[in-house]
Amino acid sequence: DRNGQLLVHIAVLDRDVSSGTIRLMLAANPDSVMAVDNQGSTPLHLACQAGRLDVVKYLVEVNEGTLQIYNSHGECPLHIACHHGRCDVINYILEKSDRGVSVKNAEKRLPIQVILFDADCDRDSLDFVEAVGRLLFAYPVNPADLIKEDEVDDD
DSSP, rough: TTTOOOHHHHHHHHHTOOOOHHHHHHHGGGGGOOOOOOTTHHHHHHHHHHTTTHHHHHHHHOGGGGOOOOOOTSSHHHHHHHTTTTTHHHHHHHHOOOOOGGGOOTOOOHHHHHHHOOSOOOOSSHHHHHHHHHHHHHHHOOOOGGGGGGOOOOO
């Protein structure tokens, strides 16, 4: 399409498309798991955005290397899951790999900063607390480093 997306990119965003259908698409074209659209996003980036844990698990099973692909905004799938508050996806990704936790995106934010400051999610949920705990365990940071620059008082 005009965004450089293959059918599999579009399918992972559409909750009406079953994970079985996505499996068939990848069976027909296994290399499409690594295909990037015009934003540099793989199907895994988009599945993380959509919060489709079943699809995320399958895509990682097909090629775990997709966890280490960064889009044009410098974001790996972990950043995307954090941005969209997909705590179940975050927890799964961290079970598989913790490499992305120490990488800052184009806005100079770690995944922990993305979930704390940018995500629209239920911050009182146990899933959120578990995701934040796992992120901090995987990459311990000084709490002072998590403060937004615009929140620092210059008194």
